[in-house]
Amino acid sequence: MTATERPRRPVPARARKPLYVAVAVIAVVLGAAHVLAWQATEVSPGALVDGWRGMARFLGEALPPDLDWDEVVQPGLEACLTTLAIGLLGTTLSVPGALVLAVLGTRGRHPVVYQLSRSVMSFLRAVPDVVFALVFVTAVGLGPFAGVLALVCHNVGVMGKLWSEAVDEIDSGPADALRVSGAGAVQVLANAVLPAVVPSLVGLLLYRFDVNVRSSLVLGLVGAGGVEFLINQSIQLFEFDQMATYILMVLVLVVAVDLLSAAVRRRLSD
Amino acid sequence: MTTSLDSGLSVRGLRKSYGGRTVLAGVDFAVAAGELVVLLGTNGSGKSTALRCVIGLTEPDGGEITLRGKSLKGLSGTELARSRRTAAMVFQQIHLVRRRSALDNVCAGGLAGLPLSRSLAPALFPRELREHAMACLDRVGLADRAHDRAGRLSGGQQQRVAVARALCQGAKVLLADEPVSALDPAAATQVMALLAELAHRDGLAVAAVLHQPELARRHADRVLGLLGGEIRLSCRGTTLSDSDIEALYAPDRVEEA
Structure with a gap:
């Protein structure tokens, strides 16, 4: 049978015409936004091409990395541990606050409670962690502790929002089934909602741990310590080969955290 | 008969409408302890809504629900919850924590x-x-x-x-909302046989919404047919005839939602 012999039927007209006008308007608006953004950020490919020598010199100075054990590698490893510790505590200590806000910020709560919880989370998200760090530096002084406090504040807002959305997305069936059996609200939460959301909550927690470890780059700027603090220092001293070593260490650290979280999430998924 | 009805479920004048569309227009039925009653009807005929009203997942507009001889009318809070606890529900989507x-x-x-x-x-x-x-x-x-x-x-x-x-x-009262719709025929038969056994051997009052008249014929003690928010058919499972089924599912009566 050749293609021409295949049965054919006319396609009936669609009741609703596609919104050509709307699509065109959206395309024009998006295009205009990109032009404005191009101008606002002073994008200039010519400058990039002309300045390639500067980049090459900078990279040339960074390579090969300085692998001096006493001067660079050992302090770098110690700083990596500090970075990891800041990320770990910044994540773990934000769990209780995030959990409370997430539960209060799910759909179906009293509107006032819902809005209040959403507002608190928005506020914590809107304030950058580096601002929290500056605030806490004035209280506890420069150092990793201020970094931990800053991460906790910011992370409560972000993780609370991510968690409440994860809770909103689950199937409400098992919860309904327990509710009609006479179980109380907390019992339903503990026995139907939590078991269903724990995998995604833990996945998001690990994702935030990953982000928080990397966030100490900015926190290093306000003296929160860690390997990123050393990166800033080496840049200021024009020791770009040391900087390269530290960046490699951060790379290994971030990849290790990512592998760990991927492995845990795989185990958790059903 | 009244004593066994007291230990089962009875529904009087149950009414429910959604935004002007009447789903239940005064439904009366009873399920005695020890019997399996099957509710048949087209999609949207109100059979699931009736069960959901009994268990409390849907708030009825009117009517009286009596569980094991105790009317739910006028009850509220913990007292209502305690009375309702004598009824349980199983769902088409099963709703277990996987x-x-x-x-x-x-x-x-x-x-x-x-x-x-x-x-x-x-x-x-x-x-x-x-x-x-x-x-x-x-x-x-x-x-x-x-x-x-x-x-x-x-x-x-x-x-x-x-x-x-x-x-x-x-x-003591078991409600089943399309319990076998997602199951293969063998599993469906097994679940229906279990429900019938729970009624006959353990003395539960079992009400099941089904979409398979064949299963109703085989397992139900009584069959109730809902059409347009009212009970239009009531017969023994074994006497359910093809013309009964045709009348319930007549294509011209079906209103697709």
């Missing part, structure tokens, strides 16, 4: 009787509850799968776990 074991899911049926401190995690459930749940699992023939994750069981097995959860709740 990550938990079959046994833990069955235990969850008994949460209402537990203090909060013993109910927050399966590890805290009292031994008495776990052993009762084990007996309920045994009743549905799944004692050997107690520690399997619910999500790993077949559809039919999952629905039997859901029935065991209802038993663990101590329910």
